[in-house]
Every structure is written in C-alpha cells, then in structure tokens.
Amino acid sequence: MSNSEETQKQDENSLQLTYNIAQNPPWGLSIFLGLQHYLAMFGGVLSVPLLLAPMMCVNDPVVTGELINTIFFISGIATLMQTCLGNRLPIVQGSTFSYIVPTIALLSLPQFQCPAGFKENPTNSTFNGIWKIRIREIQGAVMVSSLVQMIIGFTGLIGFLLRFIGPITIAPTITLIGLSLFPVSSNYAGAHWGVAALTIIILVICSQFLVNVKVPFPAYSKSKGFHKIRVAIFSLFPVLFAVAGGWILSAILTSTGNIPTGSKARTDLRSSVLSKSLWFRVPYPGQWGTPTISIAGVFGMCAGVIAGILESIGDYFACARLSGAPTPPSHAMNRGIGVEGVACFLAGAIGTGNATTSFSQNIGVIGTTKVGSRRVVQVGALLTIALALVGKFGAIFSTIPDPVIGGVFCCMFGLITAVGISNLQYVNLNSVRNLFIVGFSIIMGMVIPDYLRKNPGAIEIGVTELNQVISVLLSTSMAIGGLIAFTLDNIIPGTAEERGIRKWRDLGNKSSEASNVASIHVYDLPFGFTNKWKISKYLPFLPYYDEENNFDIPAENTVNMVDLTKE
DSSP, X not given: OOHHHHHHHHXXXXXXXXXXXXXXXXXXXXXXXXXXXXXXXHHHHHHHHHHHHHHTTOOOHHHXXXXXXXXXXXXXXXXXXXXXXXXXXSOOXXXXXXXXXXXXXXXXXXXXXXXXXXXXXXXXXXXXXXXXXXXXXXXXXXXXXXXXXXXXXXXXXXXXXXXXXXXXXXXXXXXXXXXXXXXXXXXXXXXXXXXXXXXXXXXXXXXXXSTTXXXXXXXXXXXXXXXEEEEOHHHHOHHHHHHHHHHHHHHHHHHTTOSOTTOTTOTTTTHHHHHXXXXXXXXXXXXXXOOOOOHHHHHHHXXXXXXXXXXXXXHHHHHHHHHTOOSOBHHHHHHHHHHHHHHHHHHHHHTOSSOEEEOHHHHHHXXXXXXXXXXXXXXXXXXXXXXXXXXXXXXXXXXXXXXXXXXXHHHHHHHXXXXXXXXXXXXXXXXXXXXXXXXXXXXXXXXXXXXXXXOTTOOOSSOHHHXXXXXXXXXXXXXXXXXXXXXXXHHSOOOHHHHXXXXXXXXXXXXXXXXXXXXXXXXXXXXXXXXXOGGGGGOTTSOOBOGGGTTOSBOTTSBOSOOGGGO
C-alpha cells in the first residue's frame, strides 16, 4: 500500500463512529439519543417564533406557544420526509434564519405596522385578527417561493451544478455556517457566562475526556437472565448531561436570588407559558385562515430560498462526513433540495411564520456523540411531533435558560466550523491559488454581511423587491463565501489533483470499503423499488445503477465531481 493510500485509509477510519448512518442502536437507546437531537434543535427553533411574534403584532404568550408548537410539529414531519424520501441523511430539518430578513422586510411595510395599543390588549379580538392578517401574508409568500425550490431540486439543476463543486467550494461554505452563527452563541451565552461555562465544561469533559469510560448497568435477556452491561453513556449523552448541569445551576442561582429578575438566565422567566398552554393541540393547514399572496413577499422569500439551498448543500456534505456516509450523489442532492421545498410548502400551508431547512446544530450533535444512525434522527423526529402535540410538555423545555443553550451552541458551532476546514485535507495547501480562494471567500463571506448590517440602506436600486432579494443574498455569509469560492475555483486554472478533486472523488467511490463508512446504497429510496427501473435513468432525483454492473456500481454523475477525463 502506498503512503497516500495508507493516509487515506487512516483518514477514513478516523471518524471512530459508534454507529454510522446504516447502523441502528437498540430502540431504547435510540429514544435517548433522539431526545438529544430534540434538545439541540430546541433553541434554534424556539428563537424564530419568539423573534417574529412581536413583529406580527402577537403579544399573547398563549398564541406564541401555539406558534412554537406548530413549528416543532412541522420540523418533525419535515425531518421524517427528508430521512425517508429525501436525501436520506440523518439530518434534522428545522426553522430557517434565511427567511427572517425578507419576513422582517415584509412586515416593515406601512400596511403591516402594529397599531398603537396592541400591547395593552393582547387578547382583544381586534388585535387577534390583525396578527392573523400578517401571518397569512407570510404563509402565501413561503408557499409560492417553495415551488421554486421544488423545481430547482426535482429538475436536477442542483446535481448539474455539483459537477463543478469540489472541496475548495465546500470548505468555505461549511466553515462560514459555523462562523456566521457565533453571534447566536454569544447572545445566548452572554445572558450568564457562568452558567454557559459550566455547560461547556460538562459537554467537553463528557465528549472528549470520558468518551471511553463505560458505566455498568443492570440488564436482562432470556439467554443470560439478569446480568451487567457496560455503556459509554458519557460519549452517547454529552448534550443531555450538559443541559442538565447548566439547568440545575441556573435553578440554584435563581432560587438564591443571584440572578437579577428578568434575566434570561433565570429558570422562571417563561413559567407563565406552562400554566397557560393547552394540554393537547393539533396544528392543521389554514389554522390562521386562508393564506394571501403579494409580489413583494414572494420576491423577498425567493432570496431566502436561494440562501437556504446553498446552506443545505453545505450541511449535506458535513452530515455525510460525520455520519459515515459516502459523498452525497447527485440524485440524493436533487431529491434533498426538492423535498425541502415540499416541506417549506407544508410549513407555509400550516402557518409556522417561517420555512424549514437543514439544521447545522444537529450535525454538530452527530460529531459530538459519534452516532450517525438514521434511525436516531427519525426517532427524534417522532419525539418532536409527539411533544409538539402536547403543549405543556413542550412548554417545559421552553424554560431552558438561554445561557445553557448558548453553551451547547458554542461547542456545536465550533465543531461545524472545524468540519468545514477539514475538507481542505484533500487540497494542495502549498498552492497559492488554493490559499487565495479559500481565504478570500471566507473573509468576503464575513465582510459583506457585516457591512450591510451596519448600513441597512446600502442597497438601493429603485425597485423594492430587487432591493430585498439582493440584500438577503449579500447578508448571507454562506451564500457569499460559497459563490465566490465556486466561481474562482472554476475560472482560475488548476489541476484536479491541485484542487483536491481527484482525492475527493476517490473517497466517494471507495468509501464503502472503509469499516466505518457505509455503502453508496444508503442514499437509495426505501425498499429499492426504483433502483432498477429504466425510467430512473432519466429522472435526476432517482437512483440508477448500470445494468452491466448488476446494478452495483453507480451510474455516470452519481458522484458529483468534474469529469477527470477532461483534465
């Protein structure tokens, strides 16, 4: 074996996954692991309705709680759709910040300004109708814009573009996902750095220092009867331990009066939600009324669609790498984006006030726990749906103090950033060409959005809708960095070896040979009912395998790299 082959083999085995994408933990263990995914997504999902509710003229905590339950309900359904029929990666779907900017822009129009006095009469029927008018406008914009995402995915446009995407494009995109989220971590953790620090310390100790420590537990089986088993609980449940430890400290500091009244670090800040929420409620399409459509809203949301697609592409690659899956083939990428569009349409119909996209936080959970099983994420999705139906149970978790969530985010977003950087291992980093592209794309991905945040009126070309589209795109760091890296990597001369294309393609084709990496068939649809159909060859979102190879070797373009024969 050559030195390069030996190095590649070591890289493939370095994941050290307890369970990869195709392996299933026992059902009992899957429930606890799925609960971790629920906890990891909770802060991100919760923040969107809490942010948008006042802008929609909602000041009733009960209504806010219903919006929270609705968005969790859709997140669970979207996750099941993605893991079963979409790209089939263990990737959680949740509310997206890509739609926040166009939503805020829409609600800033004069006709949607909240009237004076609504805060003093939050349950007044007049004001109740006012906020419903606003959310119905958002619903219509999300539903129409989601059709664009479905077209982009199911027509194979994404798969075509992926022929020109390599590790130099993916590395800045994923890296900027983590870097762009640091303000969220800072805002949450800044509520009380002591609580956040304890949460981080517990998570680091459990996931890094106690990863190989196995704790004895009693067990029973028909063959052995009662016996003792050892379980690596610290590596499996670091998020649970961290959340529990930080929550307990917040409770102690709250009860002793060491946290000021009104601080987001207090455990009693959102206690009223628990007493006022319903025990059981099922969200349904049209629950706020018939959605309405406006050109301004649709154009703005389309910008959110483009930003969300670019973010999801980076998440797909990161999730595949951390879960022990091969490089995502084009049919899985196409299907994943298309199914996300379907989920966004459903989110608009039911009325979450937002859409859904891949959740970066939960990719970090996979990296921390070393559990990439698809079953775990699906169980977590079922838990999310169930808890969304029980309003009071979901309200309990809404009382998790902000610094606890912030501490978890600091670890998760840091890991995502590192995963992005790790893609550069396939690239020649002695090449000035590569160093320039990567460094320039990351810096510009941070500089341009920062400038627009400080100068909100900088984009002004005379057309409101186009202003919104351009502003959203230029405010999304992943979109800026990814597009710059993609453009420069394809126009600046460079060999496939220099760009890392060859090694990355070989990894995608040979990854099934590694002990901890699953077969390319993990991306096939359930039951294999389309894998051998002739029509699948002409549908870009379905898997197809060459008949001459007994349907065992992926057909042309399954691995999404440029054609090396044209080198």
